[in-house]
Amino acid sequence: MTRIAIVGASLAGAHAARAIRAAGFDDEVLVVGDENHLPYDRPPLSKQFLTTNADDGHEYEKLKLRVTKEPGALDLRWRIGAKASQLDLDERALVLATGERIDFDGLVVATGSRARLLPHLLVPVEVAGRVCSLRTIDDAVRIKQLLPSDPGRLVICGAGFIGLEVASSARELGHDVSVVDVAATPLSRVMNREAAMAVADLHRGHGVDLRLGVGLSTVATDGKGSRVATVATDGKGSRVAVGLSDGSELTADLVVIGVGASPDVDWLEGNGFDLSNGLKVDPTCAAAPTVVAAGDVARWPNELYDGQYMRIEQWDNAVEMGAFAGTRLVAALNGESGYASFAPVPWFWSDQFGQKIQLAGLVTPDSQIVIGKYGDDRVVELFSNQRGVLVGALAWNRPRHAILARQLIADRASLDDAVEKLAG
Amino acid sequence: MSDQDAGQLKVVVDFDLCESNAVCMAVAPEVFEVRDDDFLYVLNETPGPELVEKVRESAERCPKQAITLEASP
Numbered sequence: 001m002t003r004i005a006i007v008g009a010s011l012a013g014a015h016a017a018r019a020i021r022a023a024g025f026d027d028e029v030l031v032v033g034d035e036n037h038l039p040y041d042r043p044p045l046s047k048q049f050l051t052t053n054a055d056d057g058h059e060y061e062k063l064k065l066r067v068t069k070e071p072g073a074l075d076l077r078w079r080i081g082a083k084a085s086q087l088d089l090d091e092r093a094l095v096l097a098t099g100e101r102i103d104f105d106g107l108v109v110a111t112g113s114r115a116r117l118l119p120h121l122l123v124p125v126e127v128a129g130r131v132c133s134l135r136t137i138d139d140a141v142r143i144k145q146l147l148p149s150d151p152g153r154l155v156i157c158g159a160g161f162i163g164l165e166v167a168s169s170a171r172e173l174g175h176d177v178s179v180v181d182v183a184a185t186p187l188s189r190v191m192n193r194e195a196a197m198a199v200a201d202l203h204r205g206h207g208v209d210l211r212l213g214v215g216l217s218t219v220a221t222d223g224k225g226s227r228v229a230t231v232a233t234d235g236k237g238s239r240v241a242v243g244l245s246d247g248s249e250l251t252a253d254l255v256v257i258g259v260g261a262s263p264d265v266d267w268l269e270g271n272g273f274d275l276s277n278g279l280k281v282d283p284t285c286a287a288a289p290t291v292v293a294a295g296d297v298a299r300w301p302n303e304l305y306d307g308q309y310m311r312i313e314q315w316d317n318a319v320e321m322g323a324f325a326g327t328r329l330v331a332a333l334n335g336e337s338g339y340a341s342f343a344p345v346p347w348f349w350s351d352q353f354g355q356k357i358q359l360a361g362l363v364t365p366d367s368q369i370v371i372g373k374y375g376d377d378r379v380v381e382l383f384s385n386q387r388g389v390l391v392g393a394l395a396w397n398r399p400r401h402a403i404l405a406r407q408l409i410a411d412r413a414s415l416d417d418a419v420e421k422l423a424g
Numbered sequence: 425m426s427d428q429d430a431g432q433l434k435v436v437v438d439f440d441l442c443e444s445n446a447v448c449m450a451v452a453p454e455v456f457e458v459r460d461d462d463f464l465y466v467l468n469e470t471p472g473p474e475l476v477e478k479v480r481e482s483a484e485r486c487p488k489q490a491i492t493l494e495a496s497p
Contacts, residue, residue, distance in 0.1 A: 041489070043487065316447070316485075349443075356443070358445075399444050400446055
């Protein structure tokens with residue numbers, strides 16, 4: 001019998017499984033996941049999951065991926081709540097945290113990423129339960145439980161998509177919200193300044209206290225410890241005091257840390273892989289002859305972008321790359337050669353205060369706005385490389401244009417052609 | 425989706441779930457269109473066999489899992 005092991009009961013892992021079956025592989029497919037849940041959909045965790053009142057069990061049912069709703073359909077074996085702690089590539093074996101060894105013939109690495117913590121942040125035990133990150137459904141349940149029933153106060157560290165979506169959800173629930181980020185604009189890693197400032201205006205217009213260019217110094221409830229600079233104000237340790245680098249202080253019922261994620265690659269160490277910023281794979285998603293990777297954990301050269309290495313923490317990439325890697329792995333196990341390259345146009349969406357923001361491809365300094373202007377309800381901005389080829393599109397409440405532009409990017413259309421097709 | 429041997433398939437969109445992300449339109453423009461009013465329109469509710477694979481792909485790729493394929497009576 002041949003066995004494919006998928007490490008990561010994740011979106012990428014689930015779509016790899018689907019593709020593996022679709023490619024005709026009918027031996028064992030074993031999925032190992034360290035969360036105590038079958039694969040589920042993460043994007044709603046910062047949005048509807050926080051704002052709806054339904055009990056969490058029911059919400060979880062709604063988040064479960066289709067693959068898991070029909071457990072018999074793909075005939076997968078699940079090892080849920082099991083952490084892969086080591087890969088023995090030479091022996092083609094996984095070692096679980098329990099010490100159990102699992103042999104495999106093919107491997108899909110789909111362990112995703114983990115919420116990054118603030119290394120300098122000292123969190124006293126009294127308030128440790130009130131300082132959260134948001135990555136998993138368990139994190140989201142915890143945040144939901146900690147949100148006060150009466151309007152309370154949240155401090156969100158990090159003006160990235162997760163932080164801003166939590167801010168939007170918390171405002172919708174009536175809480176006071178402060179968002180703190182050291183950068184001068186929100187979304188500074190992904191967006192151009194003009195669009196980012198429009199996002200800032202959106203949040204301020206909805207009452208978010210957005211503090212940019214300000215770092216976090218310390219979170220504390222008492223004066224113990226050399227790095228503790230602030231104290232809780234209510235004397236009971238039930239609220240968190242957040243000291244900022246400009247000397248000001250915020251108090252909060254709940255602090256959410258949203259400062260990005262790190263690829264979960266520790267278990268791959270010792271096999272000669274390049275693990276700097278994710279598992280480096282070739283253009284076909286392969287790290288070794290029958291080892292492929294997909295989703296947040298993988299870094300690959302995207303040939304559509306001149307072989308630029310990308311590691312993408314986005315929903316759609318997990319779906320597409322998972323499926324691609326699964327197909328690729330079955331081809332390798334069948335002894336085929338001449339694999340295609342994985343060369344997609346990255347694409348994601350974000351919902352904040354009822355606005356749908358979508359970005360396809362990359363943002364560059366060369367751009368042209370073809371619909372509206374920032375501050376309007378609807379904006380479409382196109383981005384080109386120095387050769388005048390369309391490489392990115394940002395759409396604000398224009399999903400149709402985002403998707404059409406995505407196709408034009410894939411077709412390597414010129415900016416001029418794209419402007420003509422999408423303007424108006 | 426036990427539609428392997430079904431004769432005619434029907435595309436069903438749960439519009440309470442649909443957020444008009446328009447992924448389906450990218451995969452199967454013959455069947456799905458998100459128009460300038462931001463709503464999704466199903467252009468062909470009973471796509472022929474040549475489109476079934478694309479529609480199935482649209483269903484799998486939908487970020488809201490709002491699309492299903494049902495056997496048409």
